[in-house]
Amino acid sequence: AANLGFSIANDGNIIRAVTPPFTEERRKDYVKQIKKIGEDTKIAVRNVRRDGNDNLKQMEKDKLxxxxxxxxxxxxxxxxxxxxxNMVDELVAAKEKELMTL
Known part of the structure; x- marks a missing residue:
């Protein structure tokens, strides 16, 4: 789970999630997390490509x-x-721009 700096308070009736101030440093931390998620996503996409290509090679080997x-x-x-x-890169760039212009 991402460490977003939230603190949780429960008074018995209400649960409150207190967010830290949205400083430039916090925004940069969020951007780092977004870039990591983007890179992990691209790795997952490449793994799907590898699996697909492996299946195609096997199908050709089996004369299918x-x-x-x-x-x-x-x-x-x-x-x-x-x-x-490319879509992942565009989404990461858009989210980075959004966060840094708040």
Missing amino acids: ISQDEEKVAQEHVQKVTDQHT
Whole structure:
């Protein structure tokens, strides 16, 4: 779990979550966490690409698809991977900009 600096108070009837002041230092901490999440997400996308390519290689080895079909499919997998990693980069950049302009 992310350490966001929240403190929790329970008076028996109400639970309060107290947030720390939103200083520039806090915003930079949030940006670091966002970048880490973005990098972890891109790693997960690349792992899916690897698994997909491994499956395609096995299908070609088992003669379920031709070498040409495998190549076309791998190119498609790479294109989709690139689209998703670019999307992650765009989302991280947008969130960083949003946080640093508050």
